[in-house]
Amino acid sequence: MDSESGFPKGGKPLIEVTDLEKLFPVRKGVFGRVVDYVHAVDGVSLSVMRGETLGLVGESGCGKTTVGRAILRLVEPTGGKVVFNGQDVLGLPPSPLRAMRKRMQIVFQDPYSSLDPRMTIERIVGEGFAIHGSPKGSQDPSVARRERIHELIEQVGLSHDHLSRLPHEFSGGQRQRIALARALALDPDFIVLDEPTSALDVSVQAQALNLLKRLQSKLGLSYLFISHDLSVVGHMADRIAVMYLGKIVELAPADVFLRHALHPYTQALIASIPIPDPKFRKDRKGIEGEVPSPTNPPKGCRFHPRCTMATPRCREEEPMMVEVEPGHFVACHAIVRT
Amino acid sequence: MNGKTPVLEIKGLRTQFFLREGVVTALDGIDLTIYENESVGVVGETGCGKSMTAYSILRLVPHPGRITAGSIKYKGNELTTLDIDRMRSVRGTKISMIFQDASTALDPVFTVGDQLGEVISLHQGIYEKAALEKKIQEALELVRIAAPKDVMRMYPHELSGGMKQRVMISLALSCSPSLLIADEPTTALDVTIQGQILKLLKALVAKTGSSMMLITHNLGIVAETCDRICVMYAGRIVEDAETFELFANPRHPYTAGLLMAFPRLGEKKAELPVIRGTVPDLMNPFKGCPFVDRCDKATEVCSKQRPNRVEVSPGHFVSCHLWHGGG
Numbered sequence: 001m002d003s004e005s006g007f008p009k010g011g012k013p014l015i016e017v018t019d020l021e022k023l024f025p026v027r028k029g030v031f032g033r034v035v036d037y038v039h040a041v042d043g044v045s046l047s048v049m050r051g052e053t054l055g056l057v058g059e060s061g062c063g064k065t066t067v068g069r070a071i072l073r074l075v076e077p078t079g080g081k082v083v084f085n086g087q088d089v090l091g092l093p094p095s096p097l098r099a100m101r102k103r104m105q106i107v108f109q110d111p112y113s114s115l116d117p118r119m120t121i122e123r124i125v126g127e128g129f130a131i132h133g134s135p136k137g138s139q140d141p142s143v144a145r146r147e148r149i150h151e152l153i154e155q156v157g158l159s160h161d162h163l164s165r166l167p168h169e170f171s172g173g174q175r176q177r178i179a180l181a182r183a184l185a186l187d188p189d190f191i192v193l194d195e196p197t198s199a200l201d202v203s204v205q206a207q208a209l210n211l212l213k214r215l216q217s218k219l220g221l222s223y224l225f226i227s228h229d230l231s232v233v234g235h236m237a238d239r240i241a242v243m244y245l246g247k248i249v250e251l252a253p254a255d256v257f258l259r260h261a262l263h264p265y266t267q268a269l270i271a272s273i274p275i276p277d278p279k280f281r282k283d284r285k286g287i288e289g290e291v292p293s294p295t296n297p298p299k300g301c302r303f304h305p306r307c308t309m310a311t312p313r314c315r316e317e318e319p320m321m322v323e324v325e326p327g328h329f330v331a332c333h334a335i336v337r338t
Numbered sequence: 339m340n341g342k343t344p345v346l347e348i349k350g351l352r353t354q355f356f357l358r359e360g361v362v363t364a365l366d367g368i369d370l371t372i373y374e375n376e377s378v379g380v381v382g383e384t385g386c387g388k389s390m391t392a393y394s395i396l397r398l399v400p401h402p403g404r405i406t407a408g409s410i411k412y413k414g415n416e417l418t419t420l421d422i423d424r425m426r427s428v429r430g431t432k433i434s435m436i437f438q439d440a441s442t443a444l445d446p447v448f449t450v451g452d453q454l455g456e457v458i459s460l461h462q463g464i465y466e467k468a469a470l471e472k473k474i475q476e477a478l479e480l481v482r483i484a485a486p487k488d489v490m491r492m493y494p495h496e497l498s499g500g501m502k503q504r505v506m507i508s509l510a511l512s513c514s515p516s517l518l519i520a521d522e523p524t525t526a527l528d529v530t531i532q533g534q535i536l537k538l539l540k541a542l543v544a545k546t547g548s549s550m551m552l553i554t555h556n557l558g559i560v561a562e563t564c565d566r567i568c569v570m571y572a573g574r575i576v577e578d579a580e581t582f583e584l585f586a587n588p589r590h591p592y593t594a595g596l597l598m599a600f601p602r603l604g605e606k607k608a609e610l611p612v613i614r615g616t617v618p619d620l621m622n623p624f625k626g627c628p629f630v631d632r633c634d635k636a637t638e639v640c641s642k643q644r645p646n647r648v649e650v651s652p653g654h655f656v657s658c659h660l661w662h663g664g665g
Contacts (some may be wrong), residue, residue, distance in 0.1 A: 059528035060499075084506065097449065171616055172384075201383035201555060206599035206610040235601035235610065257606040272533035274558030276600050278581045281562050286533035290498055 010238040013047035014085055014190055015220050016073065020044045020185035021061070022070050026295060039294050040066040042246035043080070045321075048190065053216065053223040055237030055254070057230055059271070059291060063246040064226045068192040071224070072104050073097065085189070088102050102132050105183035109195035111175030115167040121178055122163040125149050128185040129188065152181040157211060174202035177211070184215070190222045198233060209236060230273055234258055239327070245294055252328040262330045265303045303331065309334040342373040344413075344516050345549045346372070346395065346433075353394045353409035354388075362620045364390045366573040369647065372517065377550040379560030381596075382570035385617060388553045391570075392519045396435060397425050413516070420599040427436060428432055431461045434510040438522035440502035444494040448504050451490030461513040473512075481538060500531035508537065516547055521553045523577060536563055558598055561585060566653075569593045572628035575647075579654035589656040591633045591639065625660065635660055635664070 021044075023037040041063040048054045058064045068076040073089060082089040084100060084207040092100060108114040115124055126149050134141035135148040150160055163166065167175060176196060183191055193212070197205040209232065216223060226235050233240055234254060242250040250263040261267050268287040275281075289306040292298055298305055304314040311333060320332040330336060353365040359374065372378050380388045393399045395410055410417040413431060417425070429435075437443040445453060454474045464470050471490075478486035481504040494502055503523060510518055520539065524532035540563055543550045552564055561581060562566050568578040569590065577590040588594040595613040595651045615632040618624060626641040627633070632641065638657065645657045 023366070057531065073399045097444075137375075173616065202557070202596060203383060203599050203613040205618070206612045207614075209601070210609045210612060230529070231601045231603045233604065234603050243634075255606070268530060270603065272529045273603060274556065276557035276561050276585070276597065276602065278585050279559045286537065287530050288534070290500055290531065 001105040012050065014050045014052075015048040015224070016083040017047065017067075017071060017080065018083075020067065020070055020077055020082065022066050022075060023078045036295055039246045039297055041070060042297070044197070044243070044246075046241055046251070048220055048222045048224055049238075050189075051216070051220050052239070053237045055240040056224060056226045056243060057228065057231035057233050057240060058243035059228060060319070061291060062247075063294070064228075064243050065194055067243070068106065068194050068224055068226050072101065072192060076105070086270045091268055098131070102154065102186040103188050104192070105188040106192040106194060107176070107179050107183050107196050109171055109198055111179055113337050114179055115175055117167050118170055120164055120166060121153070121158075121170075122149055123180045124167070124178060125152055125163075125185055127182065132186055146270055148185070149230060152215070155184065155215065156181045157207075157336040171204075173200050173208060176200065176208055180211070180215075184219070187219075188221070190224070192224045192226065194226045195228070196225075198227065198229070200269070205232070212236070216240050230269060242269065244296050245291060245329070248300060248329075249303065249332070250330045252330075256328050257326070262328075262335045263303075263332050264309050264325065264334065265306050268306075301331075307334075309316060344371045344373050346370075346415060346551075347409075347411040348374040348391075348395070349409050349411075351391070351410060352393060352406050353390055353399055353403055355403040357402060357535070360621050363623060364573055364620060365394060368408070368573075368575055370568060370575060370578075372549050372551055373547055374516075375547055376566065377540075377552060377564045379564030379567040380551060380553045380570060381555065381557060381560055381567060383617065384557060385620070386570040387573040388570050389521050390573075392435060392553060393522050395519065396429055396433060428460075430515065431513045432515055433519065434513065434515040435519040435521060436503075436506050436510045436523045438525050440499065440506045440526070440609075441494065442581075442663045443506060444502060446494055447493055449493055450478075450497070451642070454490070454505070454509060455510055457512050468543045477508045477512045478505070479544065480511065481505070483508075489506065499527050500535060503527060503531075503535055504538070506570075507535070507542070509548060511542060511548075515548055517549050517551065518543065519551045522555070523552075525554070526557065526558075532559075539563070557597065569596070572624075573620060574628060574657065576629065576658065577656045583651070583654050587651075587654070589650055589654070589661055590629075590658050591635050591660070594630050595632075627657075 020041055021043040024038040024040055025034040026038060028035045043334050044067055046054065056064045056067060066075060069075045071082050079091060126145055129145050134145045154165060158177055196206050200208060215221060225233060225236050239253050240257045241248050244265050250261065251264045261270055271285045287306050291304060300316050301314040301319050304310040313333050319333045321329045321331045322336040323329050324336060348368055348370040351365055351368040355362040355364055368391060380391060382388045394405055399405060405418055451474050456476055458470060458473050459465050464473055474490050475486045478489055483489050483504055523652050524535050527535060554560060564581055566580050567584045568575045571592050577593045588597055598611040599613060601610060611634050618628055625647050626643055630636045630640045639659050645659045647655050647657045648661055649655050650661050
């Protein structure tokens with residue numbers, strides 16, 4: 001198992017995902033007959049260690065968001081296994097699942113739609129207590145709740161007088177802080193960060209990223225950091241996984257990843273990032289073509305139609321994840337000759 | 339770019355919005371010149387006025403906004419006072435624009451061919467079917483769309499984001515404008531597609547000899563595509579210089595902060611340097627420098643007096659009290 005899910009040896013994973021699969025049915029006609037499936041996530045295995053940030057990168061539609069949601073069962077996976085802290089998440093009945101969700105939270109991409117516009121910040125941040133009960137502490141539950149909310153709002157760098165306001169009074173960066181305070185309310189161990197800074201400006205993004213890092217080291221959180229922006233993931237993550245059309249194609253420790261990515265897709269992805277320094281102005285290699293439809297993914301290696309290194313074998317046989325050096329996994333026939 | 343002829347000259351441009359709650363000064367004295375065959379990048383964060391600059395140039399400022407001062411000259415002709423009909427002939431043929439979101443900029447009920455054909459007929463007077471179709475195909479081939487015959491019969495929803503943006507570029511370039519304004523042309527696209535589109539834009543601009551004004555929040559994009567860069571903040575251009583100069587010697591504290599705050603691939607820092615605080619409210623007019631509340635180097639004069647635009651080295655202009663004329 002060790003080599004397949006790709007976690008460093010010795011450590012104990014908090015989250016272990018094996019062969020996760022999510023197929024969305026495509027329905028047609030009056031009776032809604034299922035005619036096909038969208039292979040959003042197709043056999044993804046990964047793990048997140050305690051206190052670790054695993055970065056998940058890929059382009060729109062590659063299934064990275066679905067992976068995050070399927071782990072929390074916000075979408076019901078159609079196959080595979082998710083183990084959280086030694087407990088199987090997928091088999092859990094509703095009420096133990098709800099208890100487990102206390103420990104797994106999510107921050108969504110769009111801070112404008114993820115906060116209820118008619119709730120005050122205090123209610124938004126404290127909503128978890130309404131479901132899971134007030135935090136322990138003072139005798140009086142409402143006092144304990146209040147204290148905890150104050151503590152949370154300070155933790156994310158906002159002040160007490162913000163609590164009685166409504167979401168529309170805040171900027172994007174502040175809203176994302178509120179969403180983070182809500183996620184932290186129940187002392188989770190694990191947070192899925194789904195493009196948490198994509199809607200923010202550069203200067204605000206830097207503030208938010210720093211806050212996330214600070215909270216992680218203070219509270220010992222594990223993150224699954226989902227993003228399309230490799231520069232941001234490179235800054236945040238300890239290990240990085242790249243997804244393409246529902247599959248992970250490469251997984252490596254961040255420093256190894258950035259120094260020598262092996263998969264042709266990863267290389268193209270890195271080559272496509274514009275560097276904010278004209279000295280490194282490069283003749284873009286990039287890649288041609290567009291991502292094929294996940295309803296009918298290409299046979300063999302899913303990247304082969306766009307790959308410059310593709311061989312006949314790539315068209316026929318699906319490559320497996322192989323460990324090429326400690327902790328560095330890649331699924332490519334051209335790189336790993338077996 | 340000295341010695342070249344300017345295509346567009348903006349001087350002291352001010353655009354304001356008259357709302358019930360008060361007056362928002364979206365642009366506050368913009369000076370900007372774009373020369374022939376030059377691509378100028380305009381960078382800044384949300385609400386700094388970069389898109390409003392583009393809308394002002396094309397006189398497309400939405401109600402209740404209005405240009406209240408300044409001049410915009412296209413090859414010597416004043417645009418701010420031009421009548422509507424004449425302005426319409428400037429748009430598209432002389433100055434054209436690519437919008438950020440191609441899916442809303444294209445009309446969903448007409449085919450790609452219809453939309454391209456309309457522009458070509460209107461501006462070039464070609465109405466005959468066969469000739470028009472040929473022109474449409476050429477326009478699509480120009481943006482490297484494979485199978486233009488099929489694509490011209492498609493509706494926008496049948497195209498991917500990258501394809502839609504290619505169609506938009508083709509629309510914008512169909513009348514060979516001398517100035518192309520691209521407003522965040524790749525923000526809605528994936529990074530690999532963004533690479534393709536930028537490459538295409540660069541090649542086409544070089545081929546047709548137009549000038550380009552590229553509006554973006556992404557410093558990486560301007561670093562790779564533009565000759566000169568203007569940095570905007572709170573409705574003003576705070577710094578402008580040639581690309582290499584700007585990245586090597588950012589003079590304005592905001593530019594320097596922005597460059598530092600950008601996470602770079604392969605550089606791992608414990609913390610990213612940040613610019614504290616947030617952008618000021620443009621409803622409240624400020625007497626001094628708009629960046630004063632977020633600036634670590636601010637002095638007393640910064641909150642009292644508006645900084646002048648000074649040339650710190652040839653072609654490098656900064657509006658900051660730290661830089662007086664001649665040091």
